[in-house]
Amino acid sequence: IxxxxxxxxxxxxxxxxxxxxxxxxxxxxxxxxxxxxxxxxxxxxxxxxxxxxxxxxxxxxxxxxxxxxxxxxxxxxxxxxxxxxxxxxxxxxxxxxxxxxxxxxxxxxxxxPFWNDLPRILSRARLFRMAVIHRDILLRSLFIESIFVSFLFFGARFGDVPLAANQILLQFVHLTAHALDGFAIAAETLVGNAMGARDRARLRRGAVLTSAWGAGVMVVFSVAVWAFGPWVIELMTTSEEVRIAARALLPWMIAAPVLGIAAWMLDGIFVGAMRTGDMRNMTAVSAAIYFVSVWILSGHGNDGLWMALLISLVARGVTLGFRYPALERAGG
Incomplete structure (x- = not known):
């Protein structure tokens, strides 16, 4: 402030x-x-x-x-x-x-009364572990924010109409992520319990089950965006120029739920397993891939910008997927 x-x-x-x-x-x-x-x-x-x-x-x-x-x-x-x-x-x-x-x-x-728990709360080992987890999650969040904030900055170069269209369509992305939150939270709980019990089979079952349900919902979500996306855009702005620009980019919104499912679900799985270091590192890699993609696709205007954003989502899912076997091994 x-x-x-x-x-x-x-x-x-x-x-x-x-x-x-x-x-x-x-x-x-x-x-x-x-x-x-x-x-x-x-x-x-x-x-x-x-x-x-x-x-x-x-x-x-x-x-x-x-x-x-x-x-x-x-x-x-x-x-x-x-x-x-x-x-x-x-x-x-x-x-x-x-x-x-x-x-x-x-x-x-x-x-x-919190003072009854002071010895446990002030345990040096607990405080250190919490600080490490917070550091990793903070850095991960900063990498993700750098993608979305720079996305708006880069979009501003194309003028007010594309900037407004991007703002509207980003709400589709955020809504998609929130729609998947319930499954990601379920994955956190199931995976966390399995890690605590050192039960690898239970860990895999929880990860696969929540991811399968999440994938099914994301397919339905993509169909819903295809069917109702133009109508939602009409509700979100009265500017015909912005409506036209947003509708032209709607195919990227249809693809986003399916392309982002791995990144969003694996986030929940890795949080549940407390593998925050992997989350931090893989998000950093996906952010680097995003900025390189923006540079490579700079000649494709706003479409290139959206393509770079979705590439970063896929990259986060793929890189976390590479680290998943190590997570399973640590779980039992």
């Missing part, structure tokens, strides 16, 4: 856009930055709820936040005419209210 001005200005210097887009982005970020503490705290709350296998609570939290966000968007943008600022304020309020609900959902943990 304290460094918001240099961060915003640095972003605009790295990836300049039209004055109208920069003004809208600055308005949005100037409001949204104040919900950063809530957004970060929600990662911890969601993680604790998922680890406690309280996935219904996670669902309730997400439904509340997104539902409130939608309602406030309608009120602030369509009702009050606040435009971009209205969208930002809606998300700001939704995230802070989500934090309040999340803390209430975790109230059982807060009722137990």
């Amino acid at each position: 304290l460094l918001q001005w240099p961060i915003f200005q640095g972003g605009f210097l790295i990836s300049p856009a039209s004055p109208a887009v920069e003004e809208a982005a600055n308005t949005y970020m100037s409001v949204r930055i104040w919900s950063a503490p809530a957004a970060i705290a929600l990662y911890g709350i969601n993680g604790w709820l998922i680890a406690s296998e309280r996935t219904r609570a996670v669902l309730a939290l997400q439904v509340w936040m997104n539902g409130l966000n939608i309602v406030l968007d309608v009120v602030f943008v369509l009702g009050f005419g606040w435009s971009v600022a209205g969208v930002a304020f809606a998300t700001f309020l939704a995230e802070w209210s989500g934090l309040a609900l999340g803390l209430w959902l975790c109230r059982d943990a807060m009722q137990r």
Whole structure:
């Protein structure tokens, strides 16, 4: 929050856009930055709820936040005419209210005096292992963010219309990843339990079963994008230019669920096995492949950019797949 001005200005210097887009982005970020503490705290709350296998609570939290966000968007943008600022304020309020609900959902943990567990909490070995895991996951997240942030920066070079189309279509990618989250979380639990029991057969069964279900859902998702994608794009923008640009890129969205299944499912499997070092390294490799692909495909415009993004997804799945046999061997 304290460094918001240099961060915003640095972003605009790295990836300049039209004055109208920069003004809208600055308005949005100037409001949204104040919900950063809530957004970060929600990662911890969601993680604790998922680890406690309280996935219904996670669902309730997400439904509340997104539902409130939608309602406030309608009120602030369509009702009050606040435009971009209205969208930002809606998300700001939704995230802070989500934090309040999340803390209430975790109230059982807060009722137990933490000092009874201090010796276990402050164990040097536990703290070191947790720090290593956090470091690996942080680096993995930074590599993934470097891909998506640079994707928007590179897309800005093609003009405002392609940039807006990319923003819309990225929602398809994020929605696909979220749709697979349930299977990835199930894989984390099953694989984690199998690793703890040193049961290799059980580990493989959990990994294969969740991946098979996830793959089936992703095929259905691809068909749904093919059937309903143009209609969803119509709902997400009123600009005919943006609609045309987004529809032209829709084939990449149809391919994304199927091409990304291995990366998303193996993420869950490796998290469950606590093989975070492999996740970090393979994500770094896929990020490098992405940037090389962007350079090689730079002559193909926005299509080349989307192709590079999907290549990075495939690369992450393939590289993690190469490390899976070692994970199985470690499991028993």
